[in-house]
Amino acid sequence: TPRVFSGIQPSGGLTLGNYLGAMKRFVDMQDSGVETIYCMVDLHAITVWQDPANLRRATRELCAGYIASGLDPEKSILFNQSQVPEHTQMAWIFNCVARMGWMQRMTQFKDKAGKNAQNASLGLLAYPALMAADILVYHATQVPVGEDQKQHLELTRDIAIKFNNDFGVDFFPVTEPVIEGTATKVMSLRDGSKKMSKSDPSDMSRINMTDDADTIAKKIRKAKTDPEPLPSEVKGLEERPEARNLVNIYAALSEKSVDQVMRDVGGRTFSEFKPMLAELAVEKMSPISDEMSRLMQDTAEIDRILANGSERARAIASPILQKTYDIAGMVGAK
Ligand code: AQP
Numbered sequence: 001t002p003r004v005f006s007g008i009q010p011s012g013g014l015t016l017g018n019y020l021g022a023m024k025r026f027v028d029m030q031d032s033g034v035e036t037i038y039c040m041v042d043l044h045a046i047t048v049w050q051d052p053a054n055l056r057r058a059t060r061e062l063c064a065g066y067i068a069s070g071l072d073p074e075k076s077i078l079f080n081q082s083q084v085p086e087h088t089q090m091a092w093i094f095n096c097v098a099r100m101g102w103m104q105r106m107t108q109f110k111d112k113a114g115k116n117a118q119n120a121s122l123g124l125l126a127y128p129a130l131m132a133a134d135i136l137v138y139h140a141t142q143v144p145v146g147e148d149q150k151q152h153l154e155l156t157r158d159i160a161i162k163f164n165n166d167f168g169v170d171f172f173p174v175t176e177p178v179i180e181g182t183a184t185k186v187m188s189l190r191d192g193s194k195k196m197s198k199s200d201p202s203d204m205s206r207i208n209m210t211d212d213a214d215t216i217a218k219k220i221r222k223a224k225t226d227p228e229p230l231p232s233e234v235k236g237l238e239e240r241p242e243a244r245n246l247v248n249i250y251a252a253l254s255e256k257s258v259d260q261v262m263r264d265v266g267g268r269t270f271s272e273f274k275p276m277l278a279e280l281a282v283e284k285m286s287p288i289s290d291e292m293s294r295l296m297q298d299t300a301e302i303d304r305i306l307a308n309g310s311e312r313a314r315a316i317a318s319p320i321l322q323k324t325y326d327i328a329g330m331v332g333a334k
Pocket of ligand 1: 148
């Protein structure tokens with residue numbers, strides 16, 4: 001059976017973007033008859049400073065978010081990255097396969113490092129090699145992610161191909177990014193040209209998975225829009241990024257196509273459409289947020305789930321790492 005891998009950083013709150021672009025789709029794949037492995041990538045998170053107490057909390061909250069969204073720890077393997085050392089061991093091999101120039105071209109590195117790239121951590125530069133290791137240490141072939149991760153997945157392919165060529169083997173599979181659905185890039189509620197992001201300084205720009213019903217409704221009411229009513233066809237949304245974003249969110253939450261949504265809501269003003277969207281968002285997100293708080297009351301249970309997941313993950317990763325070491329000429333590799 002095909003194997004699916006994906007991860008999310010426990011680097012703070014989770015947004016509706018993480019939910020629609022990643023988590024909700026992880027759940028769809030879990031229920032589609034493939035083997036699914038989902039990680040809390042704590043080692044990725046520390047490429048920028050994380051307070052240890054916050055990291056601990058965010059890792060458990062992310063696990064609670066996965067489960068509350070519908071992932072079943074019996075069906076999917078859920079674990080945190082640092083507890084499966086094969087990820088970093090494989091990443092070292094890939095650090096030696098990948099080229100500096102490949103890393104320096106990554107737009108996420110450029111965005112996050114900012115103007116003073118000399119002062120960014122070495123880990124931030126090497127991030128995509130660790131991500132390639134996350135995926136390839138399981139020989140995973142499908143990776144559900146949001147659009148912002150496309151470039152990193154292309155680099156994962158480049159690393160797999162170069163490893164295979166360098167050593168004359170056909171060992172690592174070529175992975176496919178699975179970027180589909182109506183919410184592959186959820187935009188900020190304050191600016192339709194920016195990704196909805198947990199690190200945006202304005203809390204009004206995003207819906208957090210832990211927001212209560214009133215907060216969700218308020219943020220949608222205040223979301224930036226234009227004065228025109230909604231068109232009844234998708235092409236009427238061109239050049240209207242904020243309107244397009246709210247329609248995409250509505251489509252993803254209601255599991256309808258954008259065309260269908262346009263037929264349903266075309267002609268309405270935003271003062272009519274926003275309450276509909278708020279009601280839908282509260283209906284879909286509130287049960288998840290309630291379940292997350294319930295799960296967070298028993299962190300010992302969360303820790304048990306993670307420990308069990310890392311054991312299962314290691315059982316898959318370890319032989320693939322050993323085979324990689326053997327191909328590379330490491331004496332003692334089994
Ligand atoms: N706005 C989004 N729309 C669709 N998908 C999104 N993802 C994140 N934001 C959106 C997807 O969520 C998964 C996990 O991403 P991550 O852990 O790498 O988080 P991130 O991309 O770093 O999230 P943020 O909120 O943007 O954090 P900062 O602000 O720190 O950069 C990925 O599959 C991602 O595509």
